[in-house]
Amino acid sequence: MQVYSREKAADHSAANAIAGAVETSLERSCAGQDRIVVAPELAGIERIEARFRGKGFEPHRHDTYALGVTMAGIQTFRYRGEARFSPPGNVIVLHPDEVHDGGAATDDGLTYRMMYIPPERFLPATAARGRTLPFVASPVVDDPRLAGLLLEAIGSLDETIEPLKFDELVGEIASALLDHAGAPQARAGRLARPEVLRACDFLRENLCRQVSAGDLEAVTGLDRFALARQFRQLLGTSPHRYLVMRRLERAKGLISAGESIAEAAFASGFADQAHLNRHFKKALGMTPGRFAALSAA
Incomplete structure (x- = not known):
């Protein structure tokens, strides 16, 4: 019998999710014009999906980390004096104040x-491991788990993400970047x-209100990153997953x-019936409607 670790299982699950998302984006990229879709601002973090042919933009730089996933085609850009190439499923890691351009290869x-x-936004997570901000030497990273985290945080662009879940994702992204930067694991x-x-x-x-990481910090006296680690060690899950x-x-x-x-969706803290449907099917393998029919029978 072959046994998989939790990390390997997470990587496998992330790879499957990325494959599906990449395939969908590939179908979309074969039709339609160049465009950029900008999601509503989320806690000071900008999220976009871009599609274009040829040269996308001239050399420029951000004062943020630019983290993304190539969904379809070959992404190319010049970064720290070299031409870089990213195939579908790879992660792009661009550090603050680094000049780069971008386009389709x-x-x-x-x-x-x-x-x-x-x-x-990364400072509390890096401080918990006794590190400064992570520097990942390669701007193109083949890491299905990190790609899955980024795609989950970016979301569908037209939907909101619960604050508690988003804070957890930012912490996990910071931890993944520290791993790629060679930082030691926290004790x-x-x-x-x-x-x-x-x-x-x-x-x-x-259950019926939005819970933030700040709420849990006030209740427990632990910072959000320490609490997330403790939750996983003791309960094998995250605070947001426990809430859901x-x-x-x-x-x-x-x-x-x-x-x-x-009525059940509203009384249980879900935004609407569609929100309940998504989580119900993902967690229980059937829709609420089917569950209702089976319960009635």
């Missing part, structure tokens, strides 16, 4: 997604069982009791 054109993260230290249990109680009591699963438990109970799916 072939006539097939290019589609990519990118997010621009102010360096100060495990003591297990904070009382603090994690207080966080669990708080999440269960606040408790919401699903409530929704299942309400649906079993005869409530409509829309």
